[in-house]
Amino acid sequence: MTQDTTSAPRVVRATTMPADAPEVAVAIVGAGACGLTTAIRLRQAGIDCVLLERDALPSGSTALSSGLIPAAGTRLQQSLGIDDSLAMLAEDIITKTDGEAPAHLVQAYVAAVPQALDTLESLGIAFEVQDGFLYPGHRVRRMHGVPEHTGAALMAALERTATGLGADLLTEALVREVWADDNDRVIGVGYQRPDGSLEHLACRAVVLACNGFGGNADMVRELLPPMADAAFGGHVGNDGSAIAWGRGLGAALADLHGYQGHGSWITPQGALMSWATIMEGGIQVNARGERFQDESQGYSEAAVHVLHQPGSVAWEVFDEALLPLTRSFPDFVPAEAAGALKRADDVAQLAAIIGCDEATLQATLDCVDPARPDPLGRRFKRRLQAPYYVVKVTGALFHTQGGLDIDAHCRVRRADGSVLPNLLAAGGAARGVSGNDAWGYLAGNGLLSAVGGGWVAATTLIEQLQA
Known part of the structure; x- marks a missing residue:
């Protein structure tokens, strides 16, 4: 154990780890949905791993979300008679x-996520398919979530499952160093403890599952x-460490202008209002009482418009x-209690x-008229009728969708297309499947990349370590 002299993430070049560093097969940086x-x-494959989590309790971006994971062809979806396919989901993402x-990555994640969800279900995590409305861009009901309808509940279930299978979870362990030799082979990590001391862990491979840079x-x-x-509605762990380490190792970056925004961040209470209210007929107006966008296009691009x-x-x-419907989302309950919701009789x-x-x-x-499209091109199912309800919102940045460039196996790539020997990345640490702007974000892409990417990264390591 040594005293940390810098809090900035860095790459340490060395051939061996400190003599007192314990060793594990895989070090996973971040215990969010991706890492778990x-x-x-x-x-499940019998490979030892340690999850290094900066917080006292794993949370990350997932805990701040609604915890909905898009997946096609799961056992649950099939049991409900929902006609979907991997090809349909991939097409919706690309469209x-x-x-x-x-x-x-679209093909890899879309194929992996139903395998992950079916396995998680078999391990005791209960899932439901979101009913009642479609999120923008999805043709069928495919958003899977736990019964509590929160990302925090999903995180708790994933943590119980991972530790129950024997994964070691080390909390309050803020990874600051990635150690690598002159051939860019990662040999371990250094992590800061609450008292400022620095401890080390040697490993055969590292998975960066530590969020983005928002x-x-x-x-x-x-x-x-x-x-x-913009207001930042994400987790403090989105500190850009993965990009800093990637730059230090000569990794390529991709889709850095891609992000998930949200045009419905309740202000000043600072809480998320589900876009379901909009999709089922709600509208947004500005301070002049005018609409300014076709809200049905999506909540991510709406952030900039707001x-x-x-x-x-x-x-x-x-x-x-x-x-x-609005009150059915747990995030809205405390915001309403804090006075966010106003009623108008006329x-x-x-x-x-x-x-x-x-x-x-x-x-x-x-102009909210089901008989014809409104001037912005949106079609409504019905008129809004008094009494009216109104909530003041702003645009927020939730998490970035760009990061380290990776191949279909979640191996980090250099600018020339070659891959780093044993460094993998997924979830928010890597480029996602939303393209290079906010309007490319399809609802659930963040957790698709986290869960699907985590599954792909582990599969890659199983093949490498058991070869």
Whole structure:
């Protein structure tokens, strides 16, 4: 054990690890959904692994999400008679990005995620397929989540399963160093403990499952300038460590302008409002009482549209019929208790809450007409009816979708296309399947990359370590 002299992530060049460093087959940096899935797959194959988690309790971006994982062809989906296929899901992902999604990762993740979910279900994790509405861009019901409908509950289930299979979980272990020899073969990691001391772990391979760079303000300004001033609704662990280590090892980066934003971040309470309310007929208006986008296109690209409005805010307007759906999402409950939800008995009261002209707002509501598309091209199922409900929102950055370039086996690539010998990355640490902009994000792509990528990375290591 040594005293840490720097808190910045770095690559240490060496041929051997410190003599007192214990050794494990695989070190997994990050115990989010990606890392835990990797550990579960490795332990089923009898491979030892250690999960190194910076927090006292594993959480990450997954715990802040609704925990929904898109998958096609699972046993659960088939039992419900849902007609879906790997090809359909892959097509929906690629269509959302206008063909920009990396095809090799789309195919790998789409094939892996139903294997992962079926295995997790067989290990005792209960899943449900989200019912009642379709997320934008998905043709069928394929969003799988645990019964509690929260990412935190999903994380708890994954952690129980991984540790129950014998994966070692080391919390409050903030990885700061990746050790590698002159041939770029990783030989171990160094991690900081709460008292500032630095401990080491030798290993035969490393999986970077440690999120993206959305929480690193300097890196966001450098690599993702459109979201430099956005609220950050993600986890502090998104500090860009994987990119720093990758740069130190000569790794290529890809899709750095890709990210998952959200146009429905409740302000000032700081909570997520599900886009389901929008998809079932709610609208967004700006401070002038005007709509400014076709909201049905997706919540990720909506973030920038909201940020471009006066004051960088919008007002989400819906009615009594949508109130039960809105309240069914656990994230909304504390926000409502904190005063986020306002009621208006008529348009005049609604205009007063928003601070806009009543006639302008009335004209906006009149365009919500199921008989014809509105001027922005959106089609509605029905009109909104008084009483109205309204929530003030802004645009937020949740997590980045770009990062280390990887091949179809989650091996980190150099700029010339060659792969680093034993460094793998998945989830937020690597490029995802959303292309190179916010509008390419299809609902659930983050957890698709985390769970599917974790499964692929573990499969790759099983083949390498058992060869």
